[in-house]
Amino acid sequence: MSLEKSTMIEDVMKLLIEYGPEKFRESLELLYNQAMQIERSEVLRAHPYERTEARRGHANGFKPKRFNSSVGTLALQIPQVRGDVSFYPGSLERGTRSEKALKCALAEMYIQGVSTRKVREITEALCGLSVSSSQVSRVTRELDESLSAFRDRELDDPYPYVYLDARYEKTRHNGRVIDSAVLIAIGVNKRTGLREVLGISTELSEAEVHWRHFLEHLQKRGLKGVDLFISDDHSGLKAARLAVYSHIPWQRCQFHFQQNAQAYAPAKNMRKELADAVKAIFNTDSKEEACTKTETVCKTYADKAPAFCDWLQDHIDEALTVYDFPKSHRRRIRTSNGLERLNQEIKRRTRVARLFPNQESCLRLITAILVEQHETWISGRIYLNFDIDECEAKNNAMPFYRKNVA
Structure with missing residues (x-):
């Protein structure tokens, strides 16, 4: 010794x-x-x-x-x-890892909507240590850096299918409580076939200017190879998409389209009947059959629901874009239901907070939730298989298979 x-x-x-x-x-x-x-x-x-x-x-x-x-x-x-x-020192390196684990725990507690006071009580009970508000704030700043890096990361791969949606959360803004729009984009990576969270933003509304800013940010980060946007009928999004990605076709969510049809029912007891009629159109095997079925539905309800027939003829094409893409992909790209399930998970977590003190705290929480979902997706099963027989591509004359993915 x-x-x-x-x-x-x-x-x-x-x-x-x-x-x-x-x-x-x-x-x-x-x-x-x-x-x-x-x-x-x-x-x-x-x-x-x-x-x-x-x-x-x-x-x-x-x-x-x-x-x-x-x-x-x-x-x-x-x-x-x-x-x-x-x-x-190696002895402190182990302590450093423990400290990082504690910070992760604090961050997770914050994400779950736990107040600073409760965080302090929990850490005292678990660790025998008093964690101050300033320490929690430091952890929050570190969390913000990683979440910001995720939102601003480069998008290197092509994403043929991009789903867009918005939801609303209550936040304080200039002394008032408002419904802030949370804009979300997810895409299917052509190289891996996996879903990824592409973008998140909190805005004052779904107006065109906010959707345009959101899409332009995706564009600046390198979003390319897009062959189809899938979303519900958002007027601001429609105008912004035409301004930023005017050459990309749009698939209107068929599920929401069926729900929208019920608003044109002349009587309450006809709502389900009209929704089922629209569903029958979507269950056809080709665009030609869908168009033929649409004509039949319009003839059937010309007298009983004329407003429905006018609306259907004016907008049905928006919901039939999916027929221009591989049949094996249609079930996944005909609706934005994947985003709806994601919104349900966000709602489950955000209802703990109920009212966010500002848009930044709202963005922090939702980004953290989406990062978790993103990591689950990229380590899970393939969502869509892009290795499809070329004959199918030629027979369908799909824009999806154009060589230039930029």
């Missing part, structure tokens, strides 16, 4: 013998500090002030650090080095 190690143990033993358990924290500080100096000497391959050809770098003093442990807060002196060598 080296003299350095022997002296350290003797000093610790003296403290414990003279003062007993009440000096245990000081004893632990001494052990940590001495152990870290020994570890530094081993990394440098030389003791302090020792001249040797094997030396790698030099000692460079100490940096104070307060370290939370099960016996209280320890005042430690972290050995520093200079030269072509990096060093951080």
Whole structure:
């Protein structure tokens, strides 16, 4: 045993013998500090002030650090080095991982809508440590950085199918409570066949200017290879899409289209009947059959529901774009139901908060939820298979298979 190690143990033993358990924290500080100096000497391959050809770098003093442990807060002196060598004590590296785990737990509690006061109570009960509001705020800032990086990441792969939707959350804005629009985009990656969350934004409304800003941000991040947008009938989105992606076709969600049809029923007892009539159109095998079925439905209800027939003839084409794409893909791209299920999960989590103090806190929570979903999707099953027989592509004359995906 080296003299350095022997002296350290003797000093610790003296403290414990003279003062007993009440000096245990000081004893632990001494052990940590001495152990870290020994570890530094081993990394440098030389003791302090020792001249040797094997030396790698030099000692460079100490940096104070307060370290939370099960016996209280320890005042430690972290050995520093200079030269072509990096060093951080292995004993504290384990503590660093624990600290990161605690930060993740705090962040998750925040995401779940737990108040700062409750976070402090929980950490005191679990860890015996008091976590201040400022510490929780620091964790929140770190969380914001990672969430912002996710929202602004480059989109390198082509995404043939992109689903767009909006939902509303109550937030405070200029002293008033308003319904802020949360705009969401998910896409299917052509290279992997997996779904991904592409974009999230909180805006004052679904007006064209806000949708346009959202789509332009996706464009700047590299969104390419889009062959079809799928969404409900949002007027602001429709105008913004034509302005930013005018050459990309649009599939109106067939599920919502069926629901919209019920608004044109002349009597309440006819709502389901009209929705079923529209559903029968969508269950046909080709666009030609769908058009023929539409004519039949309009003739059937020309007298009983003329407003419905006029609306159907004016808008049915928006819901039939899906027929221009591979038959094996149609079930996945004819509706935006995947986004609806995602919205249900968001609602389940956001109803804890009920009212967000600002748009930033709303964006933080929803982004965190979507990051979780994104990670589940990219590590799960393939959503769509793009390795389809070329004959099917040629027979359908699909824009999806154009060579230029940019």
